[in-house]
Amino acid sequence: MTEHAHPSEVITVENLVQTIGGQEILRGFSLKVYQGETLVLLGRSGGGKSVFLRHLIGLMQPVSGTVTVGQEVISGLQERELAKVRRSMGMLFQNGALFDSLTVADNVAFPLRERGETDESVVRAKVEEALQMVDLAGNEGKMPVNLSGGMRKRVALARALVNQPRCMLYDEPTAGLDPIVADSIDLLIRRLQRKLGVTSIVVTHDMKSTFTIADHVALLHEGRCYFYGTCDQLRASTDPVIRDFVEGRSHDEP
Amino acid sequence: MAPARYVGDLIFSFARYLGDLALLAGETMRGIFHGQVRPQLVVQQIYEVGFRSQLVVLITGAFTGAVFATQTYFQFHRLQMDTAVGPVVSVSMFRELGPVLCGLMVAGRVGAAMSAELGTMKVTEQLDALRALAVHPVDYLVVPRFLAMVISMPLLVAECIGVGILAAYLLTTQILGVSETYYVHNMLHFTGGRDVAMGLIKGMVFGVVIVFVSCHQGLNAREGAVGVGRATTEAVVIGSLFILVVNFFLTMALNIFFPAGK
Numbered sequence: 134m135t136e137h138a139h140p141s142e143v144i145t146v147e148n149l150v151q152t153i154g155g156q157e158i159l160r161g162f163s164l165k166v167y168q169g170e171t172l173v174l175l176g177r178s179g180g181g182k183s184v185f186l187r188h189l190i191g192l193m194q195p196v197s198g199t200v201t202v203g204q205e206v207i208s209g210l211q212e213r214e215l216a217k218v219r220r221s222m223g224m225l226f227q228n229g230a231l232f233d234s235l236t237v238a239d240n241v242a243f244p245l246r247e248r249g250e251t252d253e254s255v256v257r258a259k260v261e262e263a264l265q266m267v268d269l270a271g272n273e274g275k276m277p278v279n280l281s282g283g284m285r286k287r288v289a290l291a292r293a294l295v296n297q298p299r300c301m302l303y304d305e306p307t308a309g310l311d312p313i314v315a316d317s318i319d320l321l322i323r324r325l326q327r328k329l330g331v332t333s334i335v336v337t338h339d340m341k342s343t344f345t346i347a348d349h350v351a352l353l354h355e356g357r358c359y360f361y362g363t364c365d366q367l368r369a370s371t372d373p374v375i376r377d378f379v380e381g382r383s384h385d386e387p
Numbered sequence: 388m389a390p391a392r393y394v395g396d397l398i399f400s401f402a403r404y405l406g407d408l409a410l411l412a413g414e415t416m417r418g419i420f421h422g423q424v425r426p427q428l429v430v431q432q433i434y435e436v437g438f439r440s441q442l443v444v445l446i447t448g449a450f451t452g453a454v455f456a457t458q459t460y461f462q463f464h465r466l467q468m469d470t471a472v473g474p475v476v477s478v479s480m481f482r483e484l485g486p487v488l489c490g491l492m493v494a495g496r497v498g499a500a501m502s503a504e505l506g507t508m509k510v511t512e513q514l515d516a517l518r519a520l521a522v523h524p525v526d527y528l529v530v531p532r533f534l535a536m537v538i539s540m541p542l543l544v545a546e547c548i549g550v551g552i553l554a555a556y557l558l559t560t561q562i563l564g565v566s567e568t569y570y571v572h573n574m575l576h577f578t579g580g581r582d583v584a585m586g587l588i589k590g591m592v593f594g595v596v597i598v599f600v601s602c603h604q605g606l607n608a609r610e611g612a613v614g615v616g617r618a619t620t621e622a623v624v625i626g627s628l629f630i631l632v633v634n635f636f637l638t639m640a641l642n643i644f645f646p647a648g649k
Contacts, residue, residue, distance in 0.1 A: 186517075190519050191518075192519065211415075212523060213523060219518070219520070224519040226519075230516035232508075232513055292520075
């Protein structure tokens, strides 16, 4: 792992081990994420990237190893003890995970109301602003079932961003989106980082997206951090595992 | 050895299941006492589980009362005890038939809906989304359902009993020709506050059983649509069986405080 001089570590993961259905998915994964950067986590499908991301917000507890957010070790905390850390973070789920009984506006307003905002004019203004940010203004009254996959993902992004988290976790933010919407999501992630200093961890397979948004890239391979470095270092690498991934080569017979 | 191991495993998994239900109940109480009650959701759930269950409960109560009165009348008529139909139907509806049948109907209607809703939220990551937004799923989903059930079930049971007694009265006095005055007099004479208390307490306890069994199944649903289907079926089956078993122990215990026929 390459060492860099950075202001402070927002997330530190040490020797994370996780087993699912008897199979060891993470085998001592370690990683540091620094204040204000965008880190892209690459890896093959089913390799444990999403599982890793879920540990960062306490949705899964590791078999062993530690996850530290800011100064607090969150691995091993009880559900209610995690609330404080979770309030400073946001997460975009792979399929959006919108509340299907609520309208778009109510989904986006949900975190505001849950954190005690009772002034409906403030809620409305913030919802409008968040939906404008993801190009979905005017869709407030729609139900999630009437939205396309890309729209759902963008509503979910608005919901995650409405409380201005200090750290955002994105699980495949551009998967299943057309190239134009995917690019707009990439630019939004970049804009949030530049304007608000949001630290982002992005799980993706999308190499174009990676080279657009990443300050650092980590490659998860066989349960461990196989590569950590900048985009330039990734491009320049001659390691066959990295080259196969970057160039999308399978070695299967045609 | 194999049968003994099978029985042992069965007892162990049942004990673990009861432990899970107790933990869910504990977490629900913690949510309530830590001020995590959302009144708007409680009202919404009262509408869903209470208001919208009324038709089912009223039909159940009416036909149970009518059928029970008919059967009792045919037996008692041979002994020339026609006016005893009133108290028999009334006490039976209050102490057993009302709460148990109402509980079984609500377990089917509301228990299945709760389990399916929470199960779908589980498999579509909506529960994880709640957790990621720093909202405890038990506080947001179970607490309102629990409070709504505790409020609604005694009222539903009261409706079921009331309609059952009314149906029995109308059938016995208007069709079977029993004297209205003696029917009502005997019914009021042999039915007391102890019977009313027993019916309402049972109703509330069955409501609590339904909500914890159904929510537990929903919150632990697995494997997509099949898992949600299984959770829903199990919620109804386990909820109904629990009502019957709990009813036996509740009857034994409540008879100490509210003895029958005194």
